[in-house]
Amino acid sequence: MKVVIGNNEKISALIAEEFIKQVNEKPNCVLGLATGTSPLKVYANLVQACKDGRVSFKDVKTFNLDEYIGLEGTHNQSYRYFMNDNLFNHIDINKENTHVLLGVGDYLAYANNYDNLIKQAGGIDLQILGIGSDGHIAFNEPGTPFDSLTHVAELAESTIVDNSRLFNDISEVPTKAVTMGLRSIMNAKKIVLIATGKNKARAIFNLLKGPKTEEVPCSILQDHPDCTIYVDEDAYSLAK
Numbered sequence: 001m002k003v004v005i006g007n008n009e010k011i012s013a014l015i016a017e018e019f020i021k022q023v024n025e026k027p028n029c030v031l032g033l034a035t036g037t038s039p040l041k042v043y044a045n046l047v048q049a050c051k052d053g054r055v056s057f058k059d060v061k062t063f064n065l066d067e068y069i070g071l072e073g074t075h076n077q078s079y080r081y082f083m084n085d086n087l088f089n090h091i092d093i094n095k096e097n098t099h100v101l102l103g104v105g106d107y108l109a110y111a112n113n114y115d116n117l118i119k120q121a122g123g124i125d126l127q128i129l130g131i132g133s134d135g136h137i138a139f140n141e142p143g144t145p146f147d148s149l150t151h152v153a154e155l156a157e158s159t160i161v162d163n164s165r166l167f168n169d170i171s172e173v174p175t176k177a178v179t180m181g182l183r184s185i186m187n188a189k190k191i192v193l194i195a196t197g198k199n200k201a202r203a204i205f206n207l208l209k210g211p212k213t214e215e216v217p218c219s220i221l222q223d224h225p226d227c228t229i230y231v232d233e234d235a236y237s238l239a240k
């Protein structure tokens with residue numbers, strides 16, 4: 001794994017350039033996308049680059065990592081809403097080519113077919129990841145099998161607490177989600193992970209210096225042949 005250190009501004013710009021390069025080299029590529037606060041500046045950079053005519057997403061397909069069970073795509077905390085609001089509504093992508101797991105209706109059938117859909121699209125060329133303070137990636141919490149595909153997951157208590165900052169009340173945070181599995185994520189050809197802030201320092205230490213164990217879901221990335229970790233000084237502080 002490569003490590004790149006810089007402030008949020010800098011690492012977000014560098015990751016955005018990776019995306020722009022990927023799309024310009026292969027205009028019909030498949031992108032794996034994440035939600036959360038961490039990738040927000042990356043998406044803002046991509047919106048600007050598209051407006052500036054530096055990149056076009058018109059033939060790109062996207063697959064998102066996860067979705068809360070129980071939230072409609074129109075709910076302002078659903079990941080479908082997040083993606084439309086922060087990226088898809090502002091770039092020239094065809095919404096039909098954007099895939100986000102369903103949180104309502106027949107979400108199980110859609111989840112069970114998700115890895116097939118990714119495969120049929122040719123596999124993910126470039127995947128962006130955030131990381132949870134407990135080392136989760138997507139919604140793969142500690143204890144998730146390394147060979148997992150897309151599945152239903154229970155959120156860890158610490159994740160519910162972390163994510164409650166975005167809801168009116170902690171009781172509104174869904175306790176379950178549908179998520180790409182660790183194997184689904186590892187199938188991506190290239191991975192970039194972004195982490196900033198002190199509350200990610202333990203997870204980044206475990207990712208970079210800890211043993212590979214299912215108790216630390218992100219540690220599976222140690223086995224990926226093309227994975228770069230972008231961190232700020234605070235997130236890197238324990239792993240230095």
Ligand code: GLP
Pocket residue numbers: 034035036037038039065066129130131132137138139159163
């Ligand atoms: C959620 C998402 C993850 C994300 C994590 C970190 O739990 N399912 O994909 O990486 O939050 O979020 P943030 O970037 O806001 O710290």
